[in-house]
Amino acid sequence: MTESECATKRIPVSPSTWRTVHQLRKPGQTYDDVIQELIQRDSEQKLIDETERIMKRGKFVPLSEIKL
Structure with missing residues (x-):
């Protein structure tokens, strides 16, 4: 972190x-x-949780099945 980016906050x-x-x-x-x-870590966990939620809902399509 550069000095200009660093600010003391309490x-x-x-x-x-x-x-x-x-x-x-x-x-x-x-x-x-x-x-x-x-x-x-929190961001990664939110992504994992959202992915699991989608998979449980049954509306998950594997990338291998997507035709571009």
Whole structure:
């Protein structure tokens, strides 16, 4: 992250939330890195959940069956 992209922001969290985020940090990782990783995981999980929902509904068509 460049200096121009970096801005100090304060986000109030409970002590237990801070401890949890702190425990998720890997050596050399910033809190910003941890939050970005959590956002990425959440996005991936939403895609998985939506795909499973579509498949259960029975309206999923495998890509191999799509004719362009």
